[in-house]
């Protein structure tokens with residue numbers, strides 16, 4: 521659906537250039553929600569703005585739906601851009617226009633007759649839950665409501681792709697959640713491809729199918745969110761996911777101290793139905809080891825439940841080894857910690 525090939529973007533001229541993207545390749549499938557995460561300055565905004573050529577790449581190709589946008593003339597590009605909606609961190613609404621006129625704007629620009637505009641805006645207002653607000657001005661709306669107007673405006677010309685440029689970064693956690701739920705609904709209802717950039721892993725965790733981690737203008741890791749989230753490989757990714765928890769001094773101490781017995785700390789990852797199963801206690805009973813839970817999380821990645829436990833097994837070395845082997849045989853992921 522979206523293919524970025526050998527994308528390089530340099531800002532500036534002569535010997536005063538800054539390279540924001542460097543020979544970047546990316547492929548996004550139709551109907552998926554694809555997240556790009558990175559720290560400030562990593563190149564996220566440049567990347568997303570290159571997809572609709574708001575920013576022209578210095579080198580490389582941008583393909584959307586089988587068409588190379590980087591080769592199109594002005595007229596054809598404008599036509600293609602209508603099928604790529606975009607929402608922004610600070611909403612970018614026209615402050616002097618009502619909610620209705622903001623949403624109608626791209627329809628009028630595309631030459632839609634007034635009666636069709638009326639009908640379409642009515643449908644969009646219902647879709648984003650703003651039926652009672654059509655005559656209000658942006659200043660009379662909350663941040664979440666403004667972003668709902670942004671979403672409605674972006675969907676006005678029935679796009680195939682929705683680009684979200686840090687769309688929830690200016691919102692509080694509850695409002696963020698409601699906007700993410702709206703994006704998920706829209707994705708499912710219309711099979712709309714969504715590309716979002718963010719610096720917050722919980723946004724990726726909540727709605728994305730796949731994720732790419734960008735650093736220094738290149739992609740350092742990408743894959744299914746379950747894969748990247750539970751087994752991050754690159755240190756930048758690990759930093760986004762692990763935060764402070766595992767550097768906790770108390771945890772380190774708890775992993776080591778069991779006087780007079782052999783012990784081993786392990787990290788066990790449960791995914792899907794296994795998250796709520798009793799495999800761990802069953803296996804431990806069979807092998808005769810005891811365990812202490814040192815740290816634990818149970819949450820979901822999109823709709824998939826997962827759990828991650830750090831436990832310390834206590835018992836003979838053989839019993840601990842067979843516990844680890846049996847847990848793996850039962851389909852759990854077990855990492856022996858040093």
Ligand SMILES: Nc1ncnc2c1ncn2[C@@H]1O[C@H](COP(=O)(O)OP(=O)(O)OP(=O)(O)O)[C@@H](O)[C@H]1O
Nearest residue numbers: 531538539540558559560561562563564565566567
């Ligand atoms: N118009 C510009 N002129 C010069 N350099 C720029 C311009 N826009 C971005 N850059 C530089 O390109 C690099 C990538 O910037 P970009 O805004 O894409 O990163 P980002 O990951 O979106 O960061 P942030 O989250 O802070 O917006 C940075 O080093 C930035 O300083």
